[in-house]
Amino acid sequence: MSTPTTIILYGIPNCDTVKKARAWLTEHGLAYQFHDFKKQGVPAERLPSWMAAVGWDRLLNRQGTSWRRLDAAVQAGVQDAASAAALMREHPSVIKRPVVEWQGAPTGRVTVGFKADAWNELATADSKA
Numbered sequence: 001m002s003t004p005t006t007i008i009l010y011g012i013p014n015c016d017t018v019k020k021a022r023a024w025l026t027e028h029g030l031a032y033q034f035h036d037f038k039k040q041g042v043p044a045e046r047l048p049s050w051m052a053a054v055g056w057d058r059l060l061n062r063q064g065t066s067w068r069r070l071d072a073a074v075q076a077g078v079q080d081a082a083s084a085a086a087l088m089r090e091h092p093s094v095i096k097r098p099v100v101e102w103q104g105a106p107t108g109r110v111t112v113g114f115k116a117d118a119w120n121e122l123a124t125a126d127s128k129a
Contacts, residue, residue, distance in 0.1 A: 008034075
């Protein structure tokens with residue numbers, strides 16, 4: 001008997017990409033937990049593993065409205081993983097969403113963003129595990 005897959009989806013409920021990701025998980029019958037950055041904050045203990053898995057520069061969404069609203073000096077101050085992590089803890093909206101821990105990472109995979117094709121592959125691989 002296999003252990004059920006644990007999926008944790010981190011994001012903001014009103015984000016369109018997060019809405020699409022949640023709908024996709026539901027449509028595919030995959031149980032998941034939702035962690036709301038606005039209500040629960042960024043889990044400080046998880047941030048380093050996300051940055052290790054995908055890179056701080058990919059995790060930091062420099063294309064979004066939240067980034068563009070930041071003061072230019074604050075933007076320029078993000079030069080490395082430590083400064084990026086500090087900014088992401090202070091302004092969770094600058095994190096590219098959703099962040100998903102598949103199979104209850106750190107032992108599983110971490111993805112950022114939503115692409116149905118890539119998620120289909122992950123879901124198929126996880127169901128065979």
